[in-house]
Amino acid sequence: MNRANPTPYDHILYPGHSYRQTHPDRLATLATLLGMQPAPVDRCRVLELGCGSGANLIPMAWGLPGTECVGIDLAARPVAEGQTTIQELGLGNIQLHQLDLLDFPDTMGTFDYIIAHGLYSWVPPAVRNKLMAVCQKHLAAHGVAFISYNTYPGCHIRDMLREMMLYHVHNAPDSITKIHQAQALLKFLADSQTEPDEYGRLLHKELERVMHYSAAHLFHDDLAEINQPLYFHQFMEHASSHGLQFLSEAEYFMVQTDQFPEHTVKVLNGLEGNILGQQQYLDFLRCRRFRQTLLCHADLAIHFQVRPEQMADFYFSAPTTAVSEASDISSPEEMEFHGDQGSRLKTTNPLAKAALQYLGSMWPQSVHFKEILTEALNSLGRARENEDEIELGAILQSGFGTGLVDVHLSPPRLVLEPGEYPMVSPVARMQAAMGDLFTTLRHRTVRLDDTLACQLVQMLDGTRTVASLTTQLRQRARDAESPGDGTGQGRTISAGQDGEREVKTLLRSLARLGLLVQ
Numbered sequence: 001m002n003r004a005n006p007t008p009y010d011h012i013l014y015p016g017h018s019y020r021q022t023h024p025d026r027l028a029t030l031a032t033l034l035g036m037q038p039a040p041v042d043r044c045r046v047l048e049l050g051c052g053s054g055a056n057l058i059p060m061a062w063g064l065p066g067t068e069c070v071g072i073d074l075a076a077r078p079v080a081e082g083q084t085t086i087q088e089l090g091l092g093n094i095q096l097h098q099l100d101l102l103d104f105p106d107t108m109g110t111f112d113y114i115i116a117h118g119l120y121s122w123v124p125p126a127v128r129n130k131l132m133a134v135c136q137k138h139l140a141a142h143g144v145a146f147i148s149y150n151t152y153p154g155c156h157i158r159d160m161l162r163e164m165m166l167y168h169v170h171n172a173p174d175s176i177t178k179i180h181q182a183q184a185l186l187k188f189l190a191d192s193q194t195e196p197d198e199y200g201r202l203l204h205k206e207l208e209r210v211m212h213y214s215a216a217h218l219f220h221d222d223l224a225e226i227n228q229p230l231y232f233h234q235f236m237e238h239a240s241s242h243g244l245q246f247l248s249e250a251e252y253f254m255v256q257t258d259q260f261p262e263h264t265v266k267v268l269n270g271l272e273g274n275i276l277g278q279q280q281y282l283d284f285l286r287c288r289r290f291r292q293t294l295l296c297h298a299d300l301a302i303h304f305q306v307r308p309e310q311m312a313d314f315y316f317s318a319p320t321t322a323v324s325e326a327s328d329i330s331s332p333e334e335m336e337f338h339g340d341q342g343s344r345l346k347t348t349n350p351l352a353k354a355a356l357q358y359l360g361s362m363w364p365q366s367v368h369f370k371e372i373l374t375e376a377l378n379s380l381g382r383a384r385e386n387e388d389e390i391e392l393g394a395i396l397q398s399g400f401g402t403g404l405v406d407v408h409l410s411p412p413r414l415v416l417e418p419g420e421y422p423m424v425s426p427v428a429r430m431q432a433a434m435g436d437l438f439t440t441l442r443h444r445t446v447r448l449d450d451t452l453a454c455q456l457v458q459m460l461d462g463t464r465t466v467a468s469l470t471t472q473l474r475q476r477a478r479d480a481e482s483p484g485d486g487t488g489q490g491r492t493i494s495a496g497q498d499g500e501r502e503v504k505t506l507l508r509s510l511a512r513l514g515l516l517v518q
């Protein structure tokens, strides 16, 4: 039965957003690389369990109009909010239902991609079981399920703090008081550690983590009634009891063993053929707290060894910047590239330098393997040689393995150069009216600190030129200055020619974030 009673998620809304690692493009790309034949990204069925207000699923549905997206969540209020958003956006390919996962009906059919972000560890055992059962029953033969969960050993540290916070807040009369009391306890504990010992360092790190994320996250995560981490091997035992097997982590670089010293890599590689054991020891080595595991049906043959020659069929993207310039990239001089999430790569290989430089210049666009090869050889000023394809494949594969390069099956509908009538997605325009977090066409969440940029996003519906955008931003600034208007905050547009230049610069930075649509 659906619970009519409000849940904690009705009371305090969970600040959900888009998670790029859940996007069908990511799931299909990994599945293809690992030997499966997943459904085409632009014509698939996607199910999100515990979808909240659809902050992840709605931009996905907009970006992939040929897909059919279904989301379910127990909490009525976020689902109702999501349904209103869908109506306002006029999306016909997505439905959100207020439904207890325990009551998931058999009539829902099969799905090519099933997403459960932030659900497994936060629900009782019966719901966890049902989640696996739904994946077993409703996942297409070559479908991929994404399930995130908290893991040990890393969460032992978190559990210690969580238990102290729960003890401290157990008499708090309401949720807001609970949040404030929990924050205050952590601060008290951290500030009281005058000796720079292990415990003090740990408390300061936890305090930083808790203060860094929102009060709503603290409430639904550390202070949640249920927050059950488990070891990877326990999660996999549960999955395999439902006929599911390990495919990968959604962040492919997290599966790799080669980020450790040589002697460690040797031991880990000795576990080849025992992928689950290898992954479990990786968690011990990293003291891992969180996993985003991809599962598929157990009867599929998975080829865990990705080969360089497979790369030729894919698109690539990378927000790379060269931190050390080489005077001549053809020379064996070393260059270092930095990317997302602390990823970095040093190389003396001219083809690698040229390819990474080209990808960085094209970011956030995805570029096909063939184009990268052509452009890299152009910048090296040489003709193609026999080994170039395999060499570039190995370079891109290793970039993917370190998290520097992303691999895709299809490019998103974004543009690098603002056209005459620049446009963002209607999802982004709606987000501009609500705050400063935006979903890019790469399905990333970005924050725009600049109020002028947020105002501009709201106007980018493809009907205005730079000149008219500038005029309207000026008008807004004048209106905001008028007495009685409380909106006059933040940066305003410059006068004269400078205004148009400013708008053009802002448009280019929005394009660079992946917000401008074709």
Ligand SMILES: C[S@@+](CC[C@H](N)C(=O)[O-])C[C@H]1O[C@@H](n2cnc3c(N)ncnc32)[C@H](O)[C@@H]1O
Pocket (backbone or CB within 6 Å): 007, 009, 014, 015, 016, 017, 049, 050, 051, 052, 072, 073, 074, 075, 078, 099, 100, 101, 102, 116, 117, 118, 119, 122, 123, 127, 220
């Ligand atoms: C931690 S939130 C995660 C929300 C979203 N997936 C995200 O990661 O941003 C967990 C969500 O699961 C939903 N949920 C909890 N129990 C559920 C159940 N039995 N059936 C369906 N949804 C459930 C909650 O209402 C909440 O929206």
